Each structure stands twice: as C-alpha cells, then as structure tokens.
Amino acid sequence: MGNLDFAYPVAAGEKTGQQVVVPAPRPFVESLKGSLKETFFPDDPIRQFKGQPLSRKLVLGLQYFLPILEWAPRYTFQYFKADIIAGITIASLAIPQGISYAKLANLPPILGLYSSFVPPLVYAMMGSSRDLAVGTVAVASLLTASMLGNEVNAAEHPTLYLHLAFTATFFAGVFQASLGLLRLGFIVDFLSHATIVGFMAGAATVVCLQQLKGILGLEHFTRGTDIVSVMRSVFTQTHQWRWESGVLGCCFLFFLILTKYFSKRRPKFFWISAMAPLTSVVLGSVLVYLTHAEKHGVQVIGHLKKGLNPPSLTDLAFGSQYLTTAIKTGIVTGVIALAEGIAVGRSFAMFKNYHIDGNKEMIAIGTMNIVGSCTSCYLTTGPFSRSAVNFNAGCKTAVSNIVMAIAVMLTLLFLTPLFHYTPLVVLSSIIIAAMLGLIDYDAAIHLWKVDKFDFVVCISAYVGVVFGSVEIGLVIAVALSVLRVLLVIARPRTHVLGNIPNSMIYRNVDHYPVANNVPGVLILQIDSPIYFANASYLRERILRWIDEEEERIKSSGETSLQYVILDMSAVSSIDTSGISFIDEVKKNVERRGQQLVLANPGSEVMKKLDKSNMMEEIGQEWIYLTVAEAVGACNFMLHTCKANSNADNIV
C-alpha cells in the first residue's frame, strides 16, 4: 500500500491555473457613485444626454418631462382616426363610471365628470404610456370614503368633506410625484402581485356590498364596510326594501353582465360592453322620466351644475384640524392608485413592446393629481378596465385621452341636465358589473398551484378587507409580504452538494439523486447573501450539517470528515456580520480538526475578506475558483497524507 508515487489529478479537466483574485480596489467615491446609480438610476436616464450639445440637452430634458414633445411631431392622421374612435369609446364609459365612483366616495356626482376632464389632459402631456386611459377608480374612491368618513360625516358637513377630499388628492399627488423624483419607485414593488389580487378582489366585494343600498333602495345604511355590518344593516331593514328599485337594478345588472360576457367571447365587439353603461344610463333615465318612478322610491341623481371645473386651490384645507387624516388618506390612496396605474401601464407596454419608465410615470400621475386637486378633481389614475377598453378600441397614443377629455367637456357644458332623472340604482348596477371583473378567481387558483405562501397572502388580504376594513386588509397583506421577504433573508437555504457521475459538476443531492458524496469532504452551498439577519442562523445550520455528516460517517464507517467546502457562488454580498460568520465557522471547524475551504467567492466577498484580513487567516491556498478544483485539492491532500501515514507504518 505504501505507494509514495500516488499522484491524484488536481481537478482534472477543470485545471485553469486561474486564482481567485481580489478585485482591484476602486476609489471610495467611485464605488459609492456606482452603487447609488445601480440603486436609484438602474435605467440610466441620463445616458442619452451624454456628449450632446447644450441646446440638444435642453430639448431632451423637456422631452423627458413632457413626452408629448417627443412623439407629437411624428403624429399622423392615421393615428388620429384610431385615437378618435378609442377616445369616444372610453368617454362613453367614463361618464357613467365617473358619476358612480364619485357617489361611492360620498362626493357630489359632478366631481366624477370634472375628474375625467383635467387629469387626462395633464397625463396626455406628461405620461409615457400610449394605452393608459385616465380616470377615477372604485377602490380609491371607497378608501377615500372610509378613511375620511371616519373623521367627518359627508352628509353632515359636505363642504368640509369635499375640501378634505381635495386636500387628500393634493397630498396623494405630492407623494406620488416625490416617489418619482426621489427615484423611490421600488417602494411600489413591495405591493406584490398576490397582495394586489387579494386586495382588489376584497375591495370589489366590499364595493358590491355597498351597492346593496342602491339596489334595495335603502335610505339608512351602515357606515362600516365589513360584510358583517353590511349584512346586519340589510337584513334588519327588510321592511324598507323597495321592489321597484330592486327589479330595475337586477335588470340592468343582467344586461351589463350579458354584454360583458358577449364582448369577452368576441373581442371584435368590445364596443358593445363599452357602450352598455351609457346605454343603461340613457334607458334608465328615459324610463324614470316617463314613469315618474322618482316619486315611487327610485332615487335619482338630481340637479347637476352646468359648466367646467371651478378652481379649488383655495379649498385645500391646509389649516384644518383634520389635516393629518387628509395626509394619511392621500398617502394610502396615492400608493394604491399608483400601483394600479404603473401595473396597467407596464402590462400594455409589454404587449406593444415599448418601454415605460416607472419613475417618470409616477411624476406624471403625481402632477396630474396635484393639478386635479386645484381644479375640483379627486384622485385619478389609470384604471385597468378603462385602459383595456382603450387598448381594444385601437388607441395609438395618449391623444385618445384628449379626445375623451373633450367629450367630457362637451357633456359638462351642455348635457348635464340630461342626467337629472338617472336612477341611482343604474349607477349601482354599473359599479357591480365593473367590480365583478376585479375578482380574479383564476389568478388565485394559479397562486395556489404555484406558490402556497403567495396564496395565503392573497387570501389574507381578501379576508382582511371583507371582514375587517380596506386598511386592515392592506396592512395585513403588506406585512405578510414583507415578513416573507425578511424570512427569506433570515432563513436562507443551504444544500449538500454531490458529484454528478462522469463530470466535474457538483449539484444539490436532494435535487439530483444521482450525485455522489465525496468521501472525507462535505460540500455545502449557501444560497443567499450573508447578512446580520442570517449570519447566526447560517452558523448554527452549517454546524448542524457537519454534526449530521459526522454521525452518518460514524455509523457507516467511511473516511472521517476532513474538509468542509463552502460553495460561495450564490453569496452575492456580505457584511461585517457575514465576515465574522466565516471566521467563526472556520474556528469551529478547525477545533474539530477539519479544514475550511471556500469555492468561488464573488468579487464583493473577496474584497471584504481581503479588507478584514480574513484572507490571510483562511489562506489563499484554501480558496478555489470552482468546487471541482477545491475537491481536487482536498482529495490530493487526503491521499498524500494517507500514503504518507501508510509509509510511516511500513517503516
């Protein structure tokens, strides 16, 4: 056995002679600039400005904030024809929806029309999406009603309530624009898709429940939004139900759902479902006018003031005692609205293969709300349903928003008296029909299939909204999402790697059962950056892996454990706690008479190992470029030692 010539091939087939290098040090300022840029300017917006003359830079800068300057010169008549059709289609949807959602927010119905006039014009100048149709949304309207309503009763103090709504819109706009200006758009990303699915479905359910008031023609209704209060309110007043109202509501609801279903089956007839709400309004109004149903318990909108948006800058209630409520409402509704607007803009940009700059969109949506709050509008964004209609109607640019705004303007100037006899129950039907589309069963089923935790987040948001309140649901869902991220950071995976036969590849033995252990060597892969939040967990877990491996070896009688290889490929970054972690693992492993080997540490890990003098402690000779090279070196040492000790035995 005393074969002293034994020469184990060091990392055969993988030998590169390439050492793991410490990256060249970069000056502190430069590396700070680099990481700030990656964090806040990942899209590198000033790339196009480089090397341009000053005048060109000015033009580019203006175009950056007002994209209309960029695309208007290329605008053609062909585009205009398409945009006119799309604009008129969305206007016919915007008018009844606007009135309905304003009622939902406990605001005067005319505000819904105002809000479909000024904000779309602003967005058409500043927005970079070609498909977004601007308008009010049900969820934000409901949130405004519930958050402001907690402090001020809209029925008792309508003026104060109205002014607070403007103020909240102003702060929503300021908050949205600042997120964009400060390049903090990633905050919106923390509302995960699962959260939004659950939250939207819950909000849609709540909104539908609120419509029972209109459908059943009730005069008194709970101020709570949760299902328990609503059901109690509905079923304690059975004697107050108005059958006229109920029948009318169900008929229109049936009509709206039918047209929706039809348009979904035949996308060419998208305009049928788009026109249905306006048709319902006209039909309902005519019916009420002819039958004088308003005198038999069918509530109608009543008088709507003619004329364009009055200015409301002086109505902003900065001095009010409810200012904090307005700010809170503004921030919460602003974030929700922003999340919807950005998501909608991105989805359609994806379809048509153009690019949307999230931060720029935030500035556009924020400005539109700031301007809106000074011209009697409340919170607007790019609702999914309306944008989808815009897209299906073949819009080419934001000009469709301008067309819509002009249509709404004409309505405001000349047609408002026509809405006098519009029954509220038709508005309720329109809201319910729109809301049903927001309950996305398929998405929930997909979540359940793919990721159970996402499903739990989604259902928690739904249950929180429906049984608690909109705010509770939102807080639960965001907290769960963030908790999940923190859990992932706090509990990263570690895997034992094994050699895939006939190769130099090492992979997770759980995933590839063919992978073989290397005798005397334990290879562990750490699947995450090493941070203060997980360093102590990782230390415990790795020591447990070693314990378990030693126990297994003891019972099987294999070569005792001599080397512990940490595959650092996935450790993209490390902090000082992480460096201490490596130090502690090394000391612990050495106390057991084993050697710690690092494989493929990345540039940041190498830099920090070097700076903290850990490099010398570990020794450059125990750091390898690949797991295969590390295993090769360990095997070489194992066999040399064995050979030597065998030789000693013989002597």
Place this chain on the structure above:
Amino acid sequence: MGNLDFAYPVAAGEKTGQQVVVPAPRPFVESLKGSLKETFFPDDPIRQFKGQPLSRKLVLGLQYFLPILEWAPRYTFQYFKADIIAGITIASLAIPQGISYAKLANLPPILGLYSSFVPPLVYAMMGSSRDLAVGTVAVASLLTASMLGNEVNAAEHPTLYLHLAFTATFFAGVFQASLGLLRLGFIVDFLSHATIVGFMAGAATVVCLQQLKGILGLEHFTRGTDIVSVMRSVFTQTHQWRWESGVLGCCFLFFLILTKYFSKRRPKFFWISAMAPLTSVVLGSVLVYLTHAEKHGVQVIGHLKKGLNPPSLTDLAFGSQYLTTAIKTGIVTGVIALAEGIAVGRSFAMFKNYHIDGNKEMIAIGTMNIVGSCTSCYLTTGPFSRSAVNFNAGCKTAVSNIVMAIAVMLTLLFLTPLFHYTPLVVLSSIIIAAMLGLIDYDAAIHLWKVDKFDFVVCISAYVGVVFGSVEIGLVIAVALSVLRVLLVIARPRTHVLGNIPNSMIYRNVDHYPVANNVPGVLILQIDSPIYFANASYLRERILRWIDEEEERIKSSGETSLQYVILDMSAVSSIDTSGISFIDEVKKNVERRGQQLVLANPGSEVMKKLDKSNMMEEIGQEWIYLTVAEAVGACNFMLHTCKANSNADNIV
C-alpha cells in the same frame, strides 16, 4: 466555407447527459412541514427525543427546560472550587454596579441588590450558558428611566414609578419568553452588529453625560438625555459645581481606569479590576464617614432597608392608565437586553466550543424577568462586562451565579447599613469606568474598513442616541438596517459572465478581466432569489443589459446577438411574480429575435416552472445543467445555421 461537416463539440469536457430534472413532487403537507421546520426549528430540538421510551422522553423534556438537571449530576468538587472564586469575584462587582444602575434607572438603590439575588438563581436552573453572569445593565436602566420618565416623574410619584418599572419588567419577560416559545428568535438577529456597536457607544456616552450630575454634585439636572440639554444644564449652573465632589469623583475614576488598564495588560490580574469598584465603595464610604463630607455637599446613598426581596406580584400595575407605556418600555428594553444576553452567551460558548440554543436562552431570560418582576427586581440580562469577569475568573458552570446570589443575599441580610455613607460620586465613577469599555472605537474602524454602509448605520445609531434620544437612535439604526436588507432584495446584482480561457468555466467579467465574451451569446447571472420586490427591477435591468450588448455589437461589428443565457445558480427561490418575470423576459427576448436559455435552475425554480406550465413554453431543450453546456448548445446552433446559410448561398 460551405463545410457541412462542421461539428462543434457540444460542451466538450462537461458533457454529462444529465438533464435538469423537476424534483419529484412532495405532498403539500410534507413540504409545508419541511419548510416550517427549517424556519422555526432549524436546530431540530426534538431530534434527541426520537425513538426513546416515554420515561426517557419526560426526563429529556425536563432537561430541555431545566438544563441544570442535565449537568448537575456530572458536577465535581473541582468545578465547585472554580465556581466559588468566580462567584465571589462577580459578586464584588455586582453589588456596587447594581446600586449604581438602579440609581441610573431612578429606582431605589436597594433594587439593584434585589435584582442580583433572585434572577441569577432562576437563570442557573434554566440557562444553557456556563459563562453568563446575570445582572442589571446600564443601557436598559437608562432606557427605563427615559421611557417611563416621560410619563411619570420618579421624584414626584416614586411608588407609581416603581410599580410601572415592575410592570415593564414583567412584560419584558413575557415578551422575551414568548419570542423563545414561538421560535421567533430570529427577530433579535435584525439588530445587526453595526447597530449594536453604535447604539451601545451612544448609550455609554449618554450614561457618562448623566453622571456629570453626580460628579459635579449638582442638585437640579435636565430630564433630557441628549448632549445639548445636558451641556446646557451643566454650564448654566457653573456656580453650583461642588469641588469636593468633583475631586473625589476624578480620583476614583482615575483609580478605576488605572486598574482596568492594568488588568487588560495582564489578564492574570483580572481580579484587580474586578475588585476595584468594591474597593472604591469601601474607601469612599470610610472617607465620608471619617470626614463627615456628607455635610459638605457630597451626597450619599443613605438608608438601605435590611432584608431579602419583598414580593411585588400585587404591585404589577395592570390597571394603570400608563399600562401601554409600561408595555412599550418592557418590549423595547426587553429586546435590547435580550440581544445583549444572547450575543454574550453565544460569544463565550464559541470560545469554549459548546452550543447555545438561542430560543431556550430567550425562555430562560424571559422567565428570570417574569419571576424577577414578582420579587421586586427590575430588568436583568447577561451584561458583557460582568460575564467577561466571570469567564476570566475561571467559572465552570452557572453555579457561579448561585454563589453570587448567595453573596448578595448575605449582603442584603447583614451588610446594607454599611452602604449608608457611600458617596454617590463613587457610584458615578463606577458607572463611567464601566461605560468607557462599551465605546468600541476599534469595531467602528473595522466597520469603516470593511463595509461603509455598516459604518453609516453605526454612526447614525450613535448620533441618534447622543443628539436625539435612546429611542430615536434605536429606531434610526433598526430602520437603516432593515432598509438595507430590503434594498438588497429590491436591487439584486446582475453580472455578465465570460469564459475563462482554456476552461469550461464562466465567471463575472468585472471580477475576472481575463474572461472572454462568447460571440452571439450574452450570459447574465442573477445573484438573488426572484421576488415581487425585485422582479420588475430585474426585468428592466436585464433588458438594459441586452440593449447595451446590442449597441456594443453594432459599433464593433461582431456576430449579432442570438442567445441570452440566464445563469440561475444563485436563484434559490422564486415566487409567482418571479415566474411572470421569466415569462416577460422570454417574450421580450423573442420579440427581438433572440432565444432565452436557462442554465442551472435550482430545485425550487424547476418545480415552479413546471407547475406554472412555463417549462413547456421555454422548452426543456433550452434548460441546461451548466452555463458551459448552454453555451455549447448555442454555439452548435449558431454554427449549424451559419453553415446552412452558407451552403444555401453556394447552391
């Protein structure tokens, strides 16, 4: 050129024939159990219970909660001798420190002695550390004073204040024990090392500043803890400074620092610095007694009640209007105390190579505080300084805590009158001398060298504590730490990989400048799990990489980009947003006429790709085990196509 026989070696040297497999599906309950276990029971505490008879299980269970049952039978006289020496040493430190810290918390000095009697006994039963010496700590004392003091003035309502302190201690204990019972110990890990260094140094500075009152013999002092208030308070009262007090204080401070310095240089004489505080107390008391300095402006402790801890269960103020303050104080001080106790326990366990179970320690520390709050003690933990003395004195087990408790008990029973003449200025000197050790310049310098962001966190905590308040500093530091984790999640790194010459290895081209690009192929490595929080960033960033590569190619005239390989080695997990991200990148890449290829997706990624039907969309033939195999396949396709088109040209 029309060489149709051209055969490019597919991944030569790396060819394994091993496909990337979808891991066998595990039943939902089993996989849920698995991940819950990894999250909450990473140390697998019930491993030892397996396959044991019931009686043995009971014994093991008892031993789990009362580790004394496990080690007491093995206790030897040898150990006892060592523990007696260590116990007496720490008692001599505990008595003056206990009195000083109780004064710092605005509590009656006797509480410091009470708190060094009961809690150490409880810990000795339940704790698993052999080196932790239990007692009160300066930072938690100061926090108690400042948080409770904001609501209740200790001088005006001493009884109410005392009861609130007990209540806060009770809730701190309940919170600590529940963290342990619910296996949520990882929450403590979110206090990073950098946070703790900055926070401790800041708190030490603040505590020292507070001692100016005692040193200068001032009677009126600000209630603020920030440096500005203290300095104003000190320098507006220059006429009130007492030189007797000042001289005495400076002498004792000099003596204490000298002994500390001496002991640090010669670790064998650890007992000199350990005994110094008691010596100072004795010297100071004798001096005052002989000179009657208490009548010349040197304040003394005064009467201390003889006797053991009175019960205080009925003093817990559950019905008080300040209950929420007490709960808040309890939670904040509890977490700080816990973080210190766990960190100290772990460090010494590391030294002596034994294991500490964090969750078990939390239960022990929590129980010790619950019992303490019912026996007139306030918040205790395992302070670093005292534990270090215990360790240096050669303690073997928690029996040293029992010895200390007995020494304190004897003091309480017989020696309290001796402290009547102890001057407060000596206590101030003791506190300052202890606090100076908490300001860890070296650690801060190390942070600066290794990780600039950690340094910023550390300095922010320090500045927040010193210029704001202890709570502000803590909130700033924790918020910065968590923000950093979230930023890491929201902005993961992506790298371009290149081929290291003469190998099949692909590495980051920034880190290894020798690595070469592969013509027509862009290889990107994603360095993090893909989540809702980073999916949209990653999508933008990857598309920008492709844009940049295409621009580079256009200017250099190389082979146009045909393949985009995503190296998924570091993507340890993925959620539904991550799956959509892959889908979107795929569609986008295809729209540009390129092909998306995945290399080495892990088991979780494969599982979710499969469940979401993305696998079929990408095609199993575009998923490879290694980057080398993926590049090989791309090259093969590139050359076949080229050969074919050349052949076409010839024909």
